[in-house]
Amino acid sequence: MKRMATIDTSPHTILAFCSPLYEDVALNELGTLLGARVLRKLSAGVFLLTVSHSPLDIQQRMLATPAVFTRQLLVDVETLPRSGLPAEDARAVLARPGVGSTPDVLVSDLAGRHPHDVVSLKQELTTASTPPTVRLDNGAEVEDEARLPFAVVVGEGHIYVGRVVAGAGLPHAPAWPAGRPDFPFDPELVSRSALKLLEALQLFDVNIGPAARALDLGAAPGGWSQVLAARGIEVTAVDPGLLDPRVASRPNVSVYAGTAQSFLRQTDERFDLIVNDMRLDSRESARILVDAVNVLRPQGVAIITLKLPEHAPTAILRQALEVLRRGFPVLQARCLYFNRNEVTVLARR
Ligand SMILES: C[S@@+](CC[C@H](N)C(=O)[O-])C[C@H]1O[C@@H](n2cnc3c(N)ncnc32)[C@H](O)[C@@H]1O
Structure with missing residues (x-):
């Protein structure tokens, strides 16, 4: 399979999701916890950063001191140019070793949502992967780097593929895409x-x-x-x-x-x-x-x-x-x- 060109491919690139209200605080926190430095802001509350620690080291640090202002953290992040064709994008994503054979791949846009193009990409990934199936979410408990689930995040011109650090440090937290809970809308709830x-x-x-x-x-x-x-x-x-x-x-x-x-x-x-x-x-x-x-x-x-x-x-x-x-x-x-x-x-x- 031909591998597409990647940008920022480095085990030391991470993708962090935080509250748009507290970006500075979240970036300071990641600076203190991981020595992280910002490479690029991708969207409100979404940052690509560089760190000097290994993915496993990051996971252990986050479990020892969970982040307060970071909602989700992806490590070992690869940035792929987006072709716009779901089948071609899926091929590029699946060229990353392990993605096509893991049961736990989260797929979302930068806001953790699933618009039409994201659903199409997810369908292509599901069709092309070897079983077990690709899923949008999971509750896997994480013990080591190899078990960190993959996440595929679809941005404007790029797709980011990385591994999810459990709940940004909360070991039992569900791996919600971009840290956005996927509760079904309940009209009976009396307050947000x-x-x-x-x-x-x-x-x-x-x-x-x-x-x-x-x-x-x-x-x-x-x-x-x-x-x-x-x-x-x-x-x-x-x-x-x-x-x-x-x-x-x-x-x-x-x-x-x-x-x-x-x-x-x-x-x-x-x-x-x-x-x-x-x-x-x-x-x-x-x-x-x-x-x-x-x-x-x-x-x-x-x-x-x-x-x-x-x-x-x-x-x-x-x-x-x-x-x-x-x-x-x-x-x-x-x-x-x-x-x-x-x-x-x-x-x-
Ligand atoms: C954000 S609302 C709570 C919403 C609630 N958790 C819900 O899910 O519907 C804050 C509430 O705190 C109440 N509050 C403020 N000071 C209080 C106090 N000293 N004792 C009890 N309630 C107080 C207000 O009356 C207000 O209803």
Whole structure:
């Protein structure tokens, strides 16, 4: 098979996807974690970078210190010119050793979407590869470089082929193309915020059984309570604002119409999970969560979104994490795909 010319072909080229709101912070972070330097910006929140570490070394570094502001990372990235003909592009992609025989190839555009041309390329790859099949997503656990799944990312004039570092450092995270969760549209969700919790539960691999009790601080209009209640969890929803009646009327949701502070002063209940999406300064919100530690059962889990300013968010984030650590070991922090000016944190009592 004739191999097409490649550009930037180097085991030291990586492709990083981050929030367009926090590009500078994400690039600084990758500079600190990996010594990465920018080669080119490909799109909002999408960068080609160069590093001096090997792909395996990068994977180990990211697992040791997961990135907060990077949503997905591809290593060992090869840049191929795009011909515009799906069959020809597929041939060029399949010339990369291993791509055609792996079961786990993600195919998307730079935004993690699957427009017509991406679907055509994926079809060509599927037809041309040897079984097992090429898939758009996977949940593979990664142990070594050879098992890192391939990703094919279709840009304007180029196609990028690389290997996915699991969840940019979160070992059980699904390898969503470009870090964009592929949740099906659900018209029943009462708020977009619900998607943040769905994403956090999957990325952080949180499994709370249906017999559990959850406290939702800052619950209105009720997206997070809805997600938890749908899993059979008993939810106490706390907010001075109104909950959507579709959530408030559920038999396993009880509503406290007041602030988190006043609820915590009077409750003697105990919970397996506390979630906190309160629209407050992140340090104040973290303080309230630390005050709630006594109503969390041992081994109980807390998930909190820390609201950050657009400029220089890291100082505020550091302060909020310091406050949280007074109450809990902080396990993970990540600017999720569905987070805007915020970071979601997982802590455990
Ligand atoms: C982003 S919304 C929460 C959205 C919710 N997670 C959902 O999925 O629908 C933030 C909420 O925090 C609430 N809030 C702000 N300060 C609060 C406090 N001190 N106690 C309780 N709720 C508070 C606001 O009333 C608002 O409803």
